[in-house]
Amino acid sequence: MQDLNEELAKQSCPCAGDGASSPAQERASRLSPVTATLLLVAGLAAWFAIYKQLAPLAAWLTFGVAGLAEGSHLAEAVRFFLYDTPKVLLLLVLVVFGVGVLRSYFTQARARRLLAGRRESAGNVLAALLGVVTPFCSCSAVPLFMGFMTAGVPLGVTLSFLIAAPMVNEIALVMLYGLLGWKVAALYFATGIGVAVAAGWVIGRLNMENHVEDWVRHLRAGGEEADENLDWLGRLRFGLDSVRDIVGKVWKYVVIGIAAGAAIHGYVPEGFMADIMGKSAWWAVPASVLVGIPMYTNAAGIIPIVDALLGKGAALGTVLAFMMSVIALSFPEMVILRKVLKPRLIAVFITVLGCGILLVGYLFNAVI
Known part of the structure; x- marks a missing residue:
């Protein structure tokens, strides 16, 4: 999704000045909806591949790298934190992006018109x-x-x-x-x-x-x-902007919540x-x-x-x-x-x- 965001950012920015466009800007201007969709599919495939590896990765980091004893309070808390933090953040990014694309069809003005009367x-x-x-x-x-x-x-x-x-x-x-x-x-x-x-x-x-x-x-x-x-490119950009805006504001609360949950999971x-x-x-x-x-x-x-x-x-x-x-x-x-x-x-x-x-x-x- 980062590659897609960079490409869309390039396309959405007009060239500065009256000079000729740079090669990078010319490539961005040729980005088609099909290419953007293919980048999106690739990003989703990478998302699911990473998501499936979270549990074994958390176990490896907890027991293999950190060397914590399996079954101990600290190990259970650490494994919970290492597993749930990327899991929740990945879910957050995916759903905010999807809903952001949907929200591009639905403005606050339309919401007011829908409810009024x-x-x-x-x-x-x-x-x-x-x-x-x-x-x-x-x-x-x-x-x-x-x-x-x-x-x-x-x-x-x-x-x-x-x-x-x-x-x-x-x-x-x-x-x-x-x-x-x-x-x-x-x-x-x-x-x-x-x-x-x-x-x-x-x-x-x-x-x-x-x-x-x-x-x-x-x-x-x-x-x-x-x-x-x-257009479709604009809606994808809207979804990516939603991720940057919303996830950027709430990720700290997510990590704090997971840390509290890890303490409860490991020590209560x-x-x-x-x-x-x-x-x-x-x-x-x-x-x-x-x-x-x-x-x-x-x-x-x-x-x-x-x-x-x-x-x-x-x-x-x-x-x-x-x-x-x-x-x-x-x-x-x-x-x-x-x-x-x-x-x-x-x-x-x-x-x-x-x-x-x-x-x-x-x-x-x-x-x-």
């Missing part, structure tokens, strides 16, 4: 589903909120989007699938969408539009953002997490939610921790409630939303969303 119940469902395929995080809450409100999107519909976008995004789903299997990923998708739709619908029924900050309600929709009519005794985050402790779900609220990370950073907690015997419902609170109910996100929502609406938002997360935790612990 819908019946509220249908709008809640559509907004939550839209949040899944748009990788916006809590730092995007203020401009998105303003854009949707000024486009006439109802408050409850907007909040359904803002809940689903960070919590049930494509990164979380692909990483859950890669680490824990399709059943856990599907369960998380269904419950996350359900919480986002229900929370937005309930808040919409409360008619709290007057609890949006006055300066936001007084805004008027400006000019529409123009849709980009990109078997059964310990089952005692404090198991089904038998009724207080485990609300305690996990309260622990998650002060934390600040994203789906990519929290999933390795989720993987390690489950591996140590923690109950699935409790762990999912913890994950949802970290991603969708974190204190930093509430600070950001305070710029556009008044305190009473913030409190209602926390209460409704928190009740939905608790319900998910207890429900999964009861049936699984």
Whole structure:
């Protein structure tokens, strides 16, 4: 993909000055969609080849190079870290690139037009589903909120989007699938969408539009953002730019999350997490939610921790409630939303969303 990025970068940059083009620029100008596609296929083949070798490579580095004793706490933690770090980052790059190409067909202006004027119940469902395929995080809450409100999107519909976008995004789903299997990923998708739709619908029924900050309600929709009519090369470049932008911002959180997961995997005794985050402790779900609220990370950073907690015997419902609170109910996100929502609406938002997360935790612990 690096070769493809360099070729596309060359093609997208006009030649400086009025002089003749350099040989490299002339070769880049002849890059065809077929050539770009072949480079993409080669990059994907290399991705899969590397991915298949991660487990034996991690074992070789842990036991062969580092000389750690197999079965020791340190060896288990090191092998977990050496295996999961490249695994998660490779998954992250692949899914962000793919979704970036898809996003080149779908701008924020088109999203606002799609949601504006819908019946509220249908709008809640559509907004939550839209949040899944748009990788916006809590730092995007203020401009998105303003854009949707000024486009006439109802408050409850907007909040359904803002809940689903960070919590049930494509990164979380692909990483859950890669680490824990399709059943856990599907369960998380269904419950996350359900919480986002229900929370937005309930808040919409409360008619709290007057609890949006006055300066936001007084805004008027400006000019529409123009849709980009990109060719195939432009869309590939858009995907590569998404990788550079998104992965560049979150990789540190990913590594920190994996390091924490490695420590849990290697040093936390078997059964310990089952005692404090198991089904038998009724207080485990609300305690996990309260622990998650002060934390600040994203789906990519929290999933390795989720993987390690489950591996140590923690109950699935409790762990999912913890994950949802970290991603969708974190204190930093509430600070950001305070710029556009008044305190009473913030409190209602926390209460409704928190009740939905608790319900998910207890429900999964009861049936699984």
